[in-house]
Amino acid sequence: MTRFEPAVFVLEDGSRYDGHAYGARGRSLGEAVFATGMTGYQETITDPSYAGQIVLMTAPHIGNTGVNDEDPESRRIWVAGFVVRDPSRVVSNYRATGSLDDQLVAEGVVGISGIDTRAVTRRLRDAGAMRSGIFSGPDAALGESEQLEIVRAGARMSGLNLSAEVSVSEQVTIPATSERIGSVAVLDLGVKDSTLRYLAARGLDVHVLPQNVTTDDLLAIKPDAVFYSNGPGDPAASDDHVELLQAVLREGLPFFGICFGNQLLGRALGLGTYKLPFGHRGINQPVVDRSTGKVEITAHNHGFAVDAPREGVFDSPAGFGRVEVSHVNLNDDVVEGLNALDIPAFSVQYHPEAAAGPHDANYLFDRFRDMVIAGRSSQRIGRHSDATTPDQESK
Template structure:
C-alpha cells in the first residue's frame, strides 16, 4: 500500500497560456503532456481512467477527494489506464472499500501515469471554462530542472487535439467475439473506436453476439459476418479525421443495415450524413449531464466524454433532407443546446452523443440498447416477409 505520509515530491502543472500550478507528484514521477480537460463525476474514477476516449488527455477531477474506494479488478473499462495525466486536489490517505485490491496511486505509478495533487482544482477548472480546453504538461522529479520557460515551450510543441486521428491507437488489433448470454437472438458488428467493456456486455445481455472489430475493417468484412446490425463505439480524437469510418458507415446505411452509434459514433454518423463537426470550448465530461429526449420530453441524466459535436444546419433544429432520407435531432443537451442525438426517419439508424453504457452510472439511458434491439427485430421480420 502507498504511504501518503512520505516526503512529498514537488510537481508543477503548466498550461499552454503560461499559467502554472504547483503541487505534489501523484502517481508516477516524471513528465507528461496532453489536452487539459475536466471531469465532474464524483464517483467512477476507475472507469474514467480506463476509458480509451481519454487517450492523450490530462484529466482534472473536480470532485476534491479521489481514491477513497481504491481500485479493484472488476470495474475497468479496458485493460489499462488511458489518460495521459491525472490531476486531483486531495488524494485519499488510504482506500476503504471491501472490493479494493490496491490504492489508486499504486495503479497510476505501476502504469507510468504522471499526476499532480494538492493544487486548487476549482481554480484550474474555472480557468479552463473561461479560456477553453488547452494543452498542458505535468512535470516532477528531474523534469523540473529545465525551468518553467523550457517546460512551457514543450507544452506548446504538443500536437493539438483538433486534427488528431487517435482511434486506431486505442482500437483492438484483432477482432473478437463477445457471445450472447442465454438465447442468441441477433448478431452485431461493433467497430472498436475505443470501445468500453460494458458496451458489448450490455448487448450480450440482450441476446446479441457481438463481433468487436478493429479500425480499418471493411464493409466486405462486415458483410461476410452476415450480421443483423452495426454499432460504432465511443473513441478519442477529431471526427473530422474519420474519413474511412464515415465512408464505411455510408455503405452500411446504403445497405439498410440497422445502425446504432454512441459518442464518436454519433459524430461519424453526422459526417456520413454530410454534416460538419466542431470542437467544443471545453467539452462535456462527467456523469451528471442533462439531456432532453425531444420525442418524449423526458430528461435523462447522462455520462458524457466528448470535446467535439455535430453541427446542425439550422438553429431551430428542424429535420433536414439527406441522401439517406430525412434526419432529425433526437436529443439535445440542456446546458448548452449541443446536439446529443440523431435519428434517421427513413432508415433504421440512430445515435447519441453520450454513454448509455455508463458505469458506474447513471443508468437513465440504458433503454437505448433496447431501442436498438427493436430495430434489429423489425429489420429481421421485414427480411423474412
C-alpha cells in the same frame, strides 16, 4: 520517494500550478480537460475516450475506494495524466485490490496532487481546453520557459486521429448472454467493456472489429446490425470510418452509434462537426429526449459535437433521407442525438451504458434490440415475397 515531491501543472497559456508528485514520476503531455463526476474515477481513467488527455477531477477527494478488478472499462489506463486535489491516504472498500496511486505508478501514468482544481477548472471554462503538461521528478526542475515550450510543442486534439491507438488489433467475439436474436458488428474506436456487456445481454453475438476493418470484411461476417463506439480524437480526421458507415447505411443494416459514433453518423449523413470550448465530461449532464419531453441525467465524455439544425426535420445532405435531432443538451443546446427517419439508424452523443453514472438512458440498448428484430423480420418477409412457387414459374 518522499511524500511531497514537487510537481507542476502547466497550461499552454502560461498558467502554472504547483503541487505534489502523484502516480508515476516524469513528464506527461496532453489536452487538459476536467471531469465532473463525484464517483467512478476508475471507470474514467480506463475509458479509451480519454486517450491523449490529461484529466482533472473536479471532486476534491479521489482514491478512497482504491482500485479493483471489476470496474475497469478496458484493458488499461488511457488518460495521459491525472490531476487531483486531495488523494486519499488510505483505501477503504471491501472490493479494493490496491491503491489508485500504486496503479498509476504501475502503468506509468504521471499525475499531480495538491493543487487548486477549482481554479484550474475555472481557467479551462474561461479559456477552453488547451495543451498542458505535468512535470515531476527530474522534469520538475526544468526551467519555466523550457516547460512551457515543451507543452506548446505538443499535439493539438483538433485534426488528431487516435483510433488506431485504442482499437483491438484483431476480431474478438462475445457470445450473447440472453436468448439470441442476432449478431452485431462493433467498430472498436475505443469501446467500453460495459457497452459490450449490454449488447450481449440484449441477445446479440458481439463481433468487436478493429478500426481499420474494410467494408468487405465487415459484411463478410453477415451481421444483423452495426454499432460504432465511443472513442478519442477529432471526427473530422476519420474519413475512412465515415466511408465505411455510409456503405453500411446503403446496405440497410440497422445502426446505433454512441459518442464518437454519433459524430461519425453525423458526418456520414453529410453534416459537419466542430470542437466545443471545453467539452462535456462527467455523469451529471441534463439531456432532453425530444420525442417524449423527458429529461435524462446522462454521462458524457466528448470535446466535439455535430453541427445540425436543432428544429424540425431536414434532409440528409449525403442523400440518406430525412433526419431529426432527437436529443439536446439543456445546458448549452448542443446536439446530443440523431435519428434517421428513412433508414434504420440512430445515435446519441452521451454514454447510455454510464459506468459509473446514471442509467436513465439505458433503454436505448432496448431500442436497438427492437430495431435488430424488426430488421431481421423484414428480411424474412422480403425473402418470402421474392420466392416463387412452381406454379408461378410455370406461368
